[in-house]
Amino acid sequence: MGASALLLAACSTGAPQAPEAATDKSDSQKTLRFDSRDTYRNTTGEDFPLLEQFSASTGMAVTYTNAVSDDNVYYGKVKNQLKMGQDIGADASVLSEWMAARWIRLGYVQQIEHDKLTNFANLRLIFQNAQFDPGRRFSLPWRSGFTGIAWNKAALPGGLATVSDLWDPALRGKVGVMSAMRDTLGLIMLNAGVDISSSSWGDAEFTTAVNTLRDQVSSGQIHAIKGNKYKEDLKSGATVAAIARAGDIMQINQEAGDQWAFALPTAGGVLWSDVAVIPIGSTHRSNAEAFINYYYDRQNAVRVAAATSFISPVDLRQPEIGTIPQELSRNEMIFPSEATFTSTKTFRTLSQGEEQRYGAQYQSVLLGAS
């Protein structure tokens, strides 16, 4: 583990002082460094013609990376530069909402100039606001998806309907869950009747959910808690049911034949979102805004959604959806109807105290500590 990183951590003391935004040099420098996700598929395929079109029409050189493999690891790499207001080597970073909320809270991101975002109005209303960022002054929705339950159709022909079905003794040792806290505990809490998007719940509800998970792990019901590798367990047959993301199940179905089914539990599914933020030290804010605005164009957005199997924040309508194959356009997990959206909830933004407490509580389950 980087002792030098600890050194830097040791030096970082005292009351937080928000760094100042770097000067925008977008007018003179037509470049953009965009740190995106490695879990997004087709970033080298169908997604890229759009990138090339954008570059051709604007004359901007875009460096599109998959640097954000894990929010925590990415944050660990850049947090010291962010704290000092320095350039982190990216003009825009795609983060999970909860991590973006932390960056915004700490003053690590630049304010977005909405005048430049002519396509912002194309976004679905639910994406035009966020609990952690009212009016989207600091973050812009990039891609979303649903978390629910998945199962092997051959092993479980009857299917699953609720998270409680995962705790059926017949599935002992055959259940996988994701290590992402808001996905797994979000579903468990929804199953317990908690509205995860409202502030009506607190320590008691969270602890109950953690204890449910802990019991299922220690009893051997849950085979493993993994990051992205939970889908490998489904593929290999080590697990036959799991708490899963819809996009991952579409992916393994494409890779290994149509063997798995996905459903939003009857008590509700989790809607997760990744958002783009402009780090405080970025010198190309306007370029980043122009790029994101380009992706908010309805026709462009439908192409990206079809290519990547993620939900676009753009409110896609019939003229655009009509341009893609019907089978794909009817997929509720990529092009959800209002009804599907309503059956899902977004995990509410945690206060910094809650983030610390809940994070430690959840990690104790993952580490097998009491």
Place this chain on the structure above:
Amino acid sequence: MAFSAFATGTAKEQAPRRKSKIALLLLLPGILYLMLFFLVPLVSLVITSFQQPVPYGDIGEFQNAFKWENYVDVVNTYGEHIFRSFAYAILATIFALLFSYPLAYFIGVKARRWPLLQNLMLVLVIAPFFISFLLRTLAWKAILSDESFVVTGLKALSLMAPDAHFTGTPAAVIFGLTYNFIPFMTLPLYSTLERLDTRLLEAGSDLYAKPAMTFFKVTVPLSMSGIVSGVLLTFIPAAGDYINASRDFLGGTGTQMIGNVIESNFLVTLNYPAAAALSIILMAVILVMVTVYVKRSGTEDLL
């Protein structure tokens, strides 16, 4: 070979008698390097381990203090993980020694007549190291997974329960640690056994010692420096390893080692003092265990 450096005790005899300014000058880059990349981080690690959260501060914000309770807290919370790490590391070291000694003996002593075979076997010991540590561990994960021929075979022979798993168990983690550190054990052993004077073994049998007695009275003491180096090179990294025990590799929630706890505290919960305190504890326990071990085995020259 770097490993042979561990197997010699003649450094004192070769030391220059006069103090030379040039020698000091030549040492300067090394000293500066150690100061910058060892001493400074170590001091900062100690400082971090005593820090306390900034009042009303955000996640990951700490200030200097003398909060020794951090150590009590981590031992209370993660005592099991600390114990588990050393238990796994000791077992992996023992297994690596049991596996490597005959191997090193064969390469270093029996295969002397066939230099080509000797070299080929050495290459075979080292060859896996041309592949990344992560990839090797991932490969074992695939080999030991539930649907692999190993596990299905064991289940078919009723040597494993039908619903049992191998990955995620302590056995899998210890297996991974043993496998990954075998070359660190084999090479120092080889470098001492290679120089073993076989006439001494003949003398042993001439004096009517049984092969086992010759082995324990002659071969083992003569290869002690190799054993000690191999044990240190295996035990120290194994105790701090966090790849094999990781939930994404061979481990599970019940096999997490101290390295995994440090990783989680450092990267996820941003509890730097806890991560630092655990690192110091890990270092201190290793230091004590190694000192006792080296004293006991009578090879202080190595330190």
